Amino acid sequence: MITDSISVPREDRLSAIRTSKLFWPLAALALLLSFNLITDPSFFAIEYKNGVFFGSLIDILNRAAPVALLALGMTLVIATGGIDLSVGSIMAIAGATSAWLISHEVVNSLWLILAISLGVSLLAGLWNGLLVTALGIQPIIATLILMVAGRGIAQLITNGQVLTFSHEGFEMIGGGAFLGLPLSISIVICSYALALLLLRKTALGLFIESIGSNPIASHYTGIRSNLVKFSVYGVCGVAAGLAGLILTSDIQGADANNVGLWSELDAILAVVIGGTALTGGRFSLSTTLVGVVILQTLTTTILTHGLPVQYTLIVKSAVVIIVMLLMSAEFRHQMKSLFQRGQRSE
Amino acid sequence: MSDVEILAVTGLSKSFPGVKALNDVSLSLREGEVHALMGGNGAGKSTLIKCLTGFYSSDSGKVFLAGKDISSLKPDQIQTCGISTVHQEVNLIPTLSVAENIFLGRQPKIRGRIDWKTMNSKARAVLARLNLDIDVTQMLSSYSIAIQQMVAIARGVDMSARVLILDEPTSSLDLKEVEQLFSVMRRLTAEGTAIVFVTHFLDQVYAISNRISVLRNGHYIGTYEKADLPQNALISKMLGKTISDKTDSSTKKQSQDQDEKEVYLTASGIGKSGYIEPIDLKVHQGEVIGLAGLLGSGRSEIAKLLFGVVQPDTGRLYVQGTEQLFSSPRKAIQQGLAFCPEDRKKEGLIGELSVKENIILALQAKRGWYRALTGVQQEKIAKDFIKSLKIVTSDLNKPVKELSGGNQQKVVLARWLASAPSFLILDEPTRGVDIGAHQEIVRIIKGLSKQGLAIMVIASELEEVVDISDRVIVLKDRKQIKELSGDEISEANVLSSIAEGAL
Numbered sequence: 001m002i003t004d005s006i007s008v009p010r011e012d013r014l015s016a017i018r019t020s021k022l023f024w025p026l027a028a029l030a031l032l033l034s035f036n037l038i039t040d041p042s043f044f045a046i047e048y049k050n051g052v053f054f055g056s057l058i059d060i061l062n063r064a065a066p067v068a069l070l071a072l073g074m075t076l077v078i079a080t081g082g083i084d085l086s087v088g089s090i091m092a093i094a095g096a097t098s099a100w101l102i103s104h105e106v107v108n109s110l111w112l113i114l115a116i117s118l119g120v121s122l123l124a125g126l127w128n129g130l131l132v133t134a135l136g137i138q139p140i141i142a143t144l145i146l147m148v149a150g151r152g153i154a155q156l157i158t159n160g161q162v163l164t165f166s167h168e169g170f171e172m173i174g175g176g177a178f179l180g181l182p183l184s185i186s187i188v189i190c191s192y193a194l195a196l197l198l199l200r201k202t203a204l205g206l207f208i209e210s211i212g213s214n215p216i217a218s219h220y221t222g223i224r225s226n227l228v229k230f231s232v233y234g235v236c237g238v239a240a241g242l243a244g245l246i247l248t249s250d251i252q253g254a255d256a257n258n259v260g261l262w263s264e265l266d267a268i269l270a271v272v273i274g275g276t277a278l279t280g281g282r283f284s285l286s287t288t289l290v291g292v293v294i295l296q297t298l299t300t301t302i303l304t305h306g307l308p309v310q311y312t313l314i315v316k317s318a319v320v321i322i323v324m325l326l327m328s329a330e331f332r333h334q335m336k337s338l339f340q341r342g343q344r345s346e
Numbered sequence: 347m348s349d350v351e352i353l354a355v356t357g358l359s360k361s362f363p364g365v366k367a368l369n370d371v372s373l374s375l376r377e378g379e380v381h382a383l384m385g386g387n388g389a390g391k392s393t394l395i396k397c398l399t400g401f402y403s404s405d406s407g408k409v410f411l412a413g414k415d416i417s418s419l420k421p422d423q424i425q426t427c428g429i430s431t432v433h434q435e436v437n438l439i440p441t442l443s444v445a446e447n448i449f450l451g452r453q454p455k456i457r458g459r460i461d462w463k464t465m466n467s468k469a470r471a472v473l474a475r476l477n478l479d480i481d482v483t484q485m486l487s488s489y490s491i492a493i494q495q496m497v498a499i500a501r502g503v504d505m506s507a508r509v510l511i512l513d514e515p516t517s518s519l520d521l522k523e524v525e526q527l528f529s530v531m532r533r534l535t536a537e538g539t540a541i542v543f544v545t546h547f548l549d550q551v552y553a554i555s556n557r558i559s560v561l562r563n564g565h566y567i568g569t570y571e572k573a574d575l576p577q578n579a580l581i582s583k584m585l586g587k588t589i590s591d592k593t594d595s596s597t598k599k600q601s602q603d604q605d606e607k608e609v610y611l612t613a614s615g616i617g618k619s620g621y622i623e624p625i626d627l628k629v630h631q632g633e634v635i636g637l638a639g640l641l642g643s644g645r646s647e648i649a650k651l652l653f654g655v656v657q658p659d660t661g662r663l664y665v666q667g668t669e670q671l672f673s674s675p676r677k678a679i680q681q682g683l684a685f686c687p688e689d690r691k692k693e694g695l696i697g698e699l700s701v702k703e704n705i706i707l708a709l710q711a712k713r714g715w716y717r718a719l720t721g722v723q724q725e726k727i728a729k730d731f732i733k734s735l736k737i738v739t740s741d742l743n744k745p746v747k748e749l750s751g752g753n754q755q756k757v758v759l760a761r762w763l764a765s766a767p768s769f770l771i772l773d774e775p776t777r778g779v780d781i782g783a784h785q786e787i788v789r790i791i792k793g794l795s796k797q798g799l800a801i802m803v804i805a806s807e808l809e810e811v812v813d814i815s816d817r818v819i820v821l822k823d824r825k826q827i828k829e830l831s832g833d834e835i836s837e838a839n840v841l842s843s844i845a846e847g848a849l
Contacts, residue, residue: 203710203718206703213698220655220693221761222679222711281698 021275024327025290028273032297032319040304053180056300064296065184066091066243066260068289070267071274072195073125073236075288078271080229081212081280082139084236086128087267089150091244091260094121096157098245099254102165110169118241124150125237129230147264154256164253174250184246191239192285199285208232212280270295273323294323350377352540353398353429353509358407360393367393368404371566373559375509380531380541382551385561386584386641386806391544394561395511398542399431400424412508430502434514436494438501440487445469447486448501472504473497476530492523496530503534510534511542514642516550520620528554546642547823548577548844562586578845581640585808587837607631609666610769610800613652616661622647624661625826627819629769632798634791636815638808638840644824645804646688649771652802653685654678679712682768686758686775688804690751694758697747701739702728704746704757708765731760736786752783759787769800776810788814808837820844 036043036056046055070087077084098117101107107116124146131142157163176183199205210218211225218225243263248254268278273291276283298319302312325331353375360368368390375381385391396402398409400421408417411427419427438447445466446453454464469482478496486494495515502510512531516524531541531554543555551558551572558575560567560583567583575583607630617624622644629635637645650656652663654672663670665681672678675685687693696704705728706719713719719727728742735756739749746757755775762770772791776784791814795801805811811818818835820828820843828843 201718203713203715206699206707206710207715210696210699210703210707214692214696216693217696220653220675220685220687221696221708222676223707224676228715 021284021287025287028323029294052177060296060300061185062182064292065188067266068188068292069239069243071270071288071292073239074267075271075283076232077236079208079212079283085143085264086146087240088260088264089147090121090124090240092154092256094241094244095248095254095259096154096256099163099165100157102167121237121241125234129233133226133230158254158256162253162255174246352377354410356408359405367564369564375540378535378538379556380554382555382558383544389561390564428508430507431511432498436498443483445482472500492519509540513544581845612664614662616658618659623825629800631800633816634795634801634814636811636818637804638811638818639821643821649773684762684767685771688773700743701746702742705760708761771802773804812837
């Protein structure tokens, strides 16, 4: 029977907040920020110069933009029970394509450059989708192929060199500002808004979660699992391409060897910190976004505190472990009972 | 077959929390006999086998192998004593060679290294005992399931099997392969090995075994010479019901004139080799068709064939007069079919999703992704079905896996009803459901058929099939053997049809 929810007692509401998927990632972020507040109050300073805002917080959001886009696609792929290791390489391909188009003066229109580069990224993503759905290759293997080959393709396009260029319009993508904030932030916000609209106002999100949760039952229910998966890999490709364009535009050059290197791991990490299970099923884009911001805040914090660069990765992984433990209900329960036992013995 | 007793089980009992799986079971096995172990679902066959092979330790009772008490030995010790088991699913390693599989864990060695030459020639010799001449250096997976099954047997036999337990070895074999297996079994028994043969195929029991033991609900019913136990007697012992002669008075319902009703679906000669023999079937609107038969008789197979889960290799399927080929469930759903599968967890529920989402899923899939049901619509549909099917849940948005079994079953039922089907296939709709929910579901099925829905019900409970159905199709050994309608429908008639078999 359905019990109509009347008034929710305060305690229940508190626990509802605590069991919300957003609570623990946000708590971790708050913890990280308050650490900065204590050790370095200037971390929160924001300046306004020449119509543009400056400051560590703005910097975090700006630098988080590429991984945020990667993590958007990655969340969806992971929700279907897959994974995409090739996003870093797709970034390189998209960057190389745009740089090649500009430096060889093939096209000059910004929109054409974007359309062609993102089109190539879409194809790359659909290639992954093809391997996973039509050929039934395990996602980790299927995308590993493009992870390796993709960087090679990008190097072929740039002839193995850093292809520099100058294009006034294109440079705006990574370097421009909108409403006083880096344009990349607006790109991320628009992408997430569009994705949420597409996923939650249609049945796509439900189908993705259904496929990830139980692929066989979904097939029996008449959901076109293969078509959905195929499209999701395509979307992931486009998102990765866009991330690649932001970075390429920012440095005004395509570095096929290094752009987006290892960033697929950051994207996966952000998804996991955001609480989407690697086994697929339920996903949440908003918590993924929080996960991205946590990762970038961490990196920036380490850098601004003047910690030697060689410690960065170790500190980062230590904090990631702590965040993961905090999010595990099992761990919290064990800590709680340990704490209570300690109190009783006193 | 000699009269020498090789294995003796006395007073074996085994309990699991809430269930007494074996209750004072005794069994005696003679050298060189094929001893069939029969029983329905939950009769205790697997538990008995696991107790014999040491995977479970029994609560009380003893097992003697050639006079020696082996009750408390570990699985590997029992294996070296001479009891080998070959399971339904071949549990060998598909990516290793045949020879490696036979000698895995006990490879012949020279100075610490594997002696491949000896191993391969020994493997060839072992297989030759079973009349099998194959390349033992090939990967196991390159051979058919039947051959893999034989390799498993060869492995067991080579580890000095005085007793060989075959647990449903024939369920995935075709006729020719079964014959091949039988000849291997005959050869082994001629050498003195005793074989415990577990199967659901009655005809195979009578083709190969010498004696038959029957278990029912954990109790030992008896051991019989094959000649003393005709098929109908065996079935009644397995089910605990007596089969009277064909004329039975305890029948039900007046026969309805099916010709008046419109034919919804026609299957003519639809089948798939090694899966189900070709069947002919007409489903009328507003009619409930029951599929009756023992476990493994091909009931679920028919459902999966009709619903496009498995594609037939012969025959034609017509829906409302038009020929259809269902290459996937989706195609079948678009033609108005719906299917509640037997394995609720694996094939039915989307555990993580909410009750509401599970209910609207099939309808939403039918509409396509872009024509999303609004939140209000979803809520209304879910609430309606929760009310009409009396689904007990505290919250629409609770993950469906947190519901009880009966309520989960109703959620799956609700999902298909929400998709407004014309033909609903229910495979074991009341399995794992408590009495109250059981009656509820039966009531719902009857109500739906009154509204003109064509329904096919598969159930192990004969009572249920007989109670619900307007027509009953009786299956045996993956063949359609009889169709009963109107007054003919009774438990006794179904049982005697199974016993008589076909042809």
